[in-house]
Amino acid sequence: VQRFNRIYGKEVFPTPEAKLSSASRIMGLDGITKMGKSLGNAIYIKDSPEDTIAKIKVATTDSLDSFSYEPHTRPAISNLVLIYSLIHNAIPETAAKDLGKMPYSAFKEKLAEDLNAYLASMRERRKEITSDPNYIKNILEQGLQKTLPRAQETMALVRQAMKIDY
Numbered sequence: 001v002q003r004f005n006r007i008y009g010k011e012v013f014p015t016p017e018a019k020l021s022s023a024s025r026i027m028g029l030d031g032i033t034k035m036g037k038s039l040g041n042a043i044y045i046k047d048s049p050e051d052t053i054a055k056i057k058v059a060t061t062d063s064l065d066s067f068s069y070e071p072h073t074r075p076a077i078s079n080l081v082l083i084y085s086l087i088h089n090a091i092p093e094t095a096a097k098d099l100g101k102m103p104y105s106a107f108k109e110k111l112a113e114d115l116n117a118y119l120a121s122m123r124e125r126r127k128e129i130t131s132d133p134n135y136i137k138n139i140l141e142q143g144l145q146k147t148l149p150r151a152q153e154t155m156a157l158v159r160q161a162m163k164i165d166y
Contacts, residue, residue: 008161012154023082029059031076045126049116056080056112061104067096077104084111087118 001013025034028041035042043052060076069085069092071078078092084107085095099107129135159165 004161010157010161012157012161021086023086026083026086027075027079029055029079031060031079043115043119045119045122052116052119053109053112056108056115059108061108065103066101067099067107069093069096080107080111083115087114 001015005011005013005015027033028035028039029043030039030041033039033041037044043055047055059080061080062074062077064074064077067077067081068074069078069081071082081096081099082092084090084099085092088095090098102110156165
């Protein structure tokens with residue numbers, strides 16, 4: 001974007017701005033690597049509540065008996081605290097203090113229950129979408145109809161900036 005605008009001397013494209021949450025990366029349930037499909041350490045919207053409970057139960061923690069949010073020194077438990085804080089719209093350090101001396105097994109049960117409640121509406125919406133085979137096609141068609149005039153306008157500006165609008 002910046003290069004194109006600089007080369008052709010016109011502000012054809014606006015410079016995009018990153019939109020990041022307070023958690024730039026959620027680690028996988030192993031607490032070491034990023035959450036990902038290929039690593040099998042992720043929770044999916046398509047997972048059943050039972051699958052989520054099972055995955056949280058076996059999520060990696062550590063051998064200490066307290067909660068803290070120290071991603072560099074205690075990555076495994078910090079990751080679970082981060083997930084907990086995100087679904088409760090809390091600051092991770094505060095969430096860790098609030099959890100106190102709760103046993104990890106009780107925390108994992110609470111996390112799984114709360115995470116299932118948090119994902120329930122998304123899972124329901126996913127079920128509605130996947131039950132209609134034409135839904136995605138219709139949305140794409142609507143998007144095309146909505147964006148096509150704007151795309152044509154932008155391409156006209158691009159051609160004009162590049163002086164190939166003949």
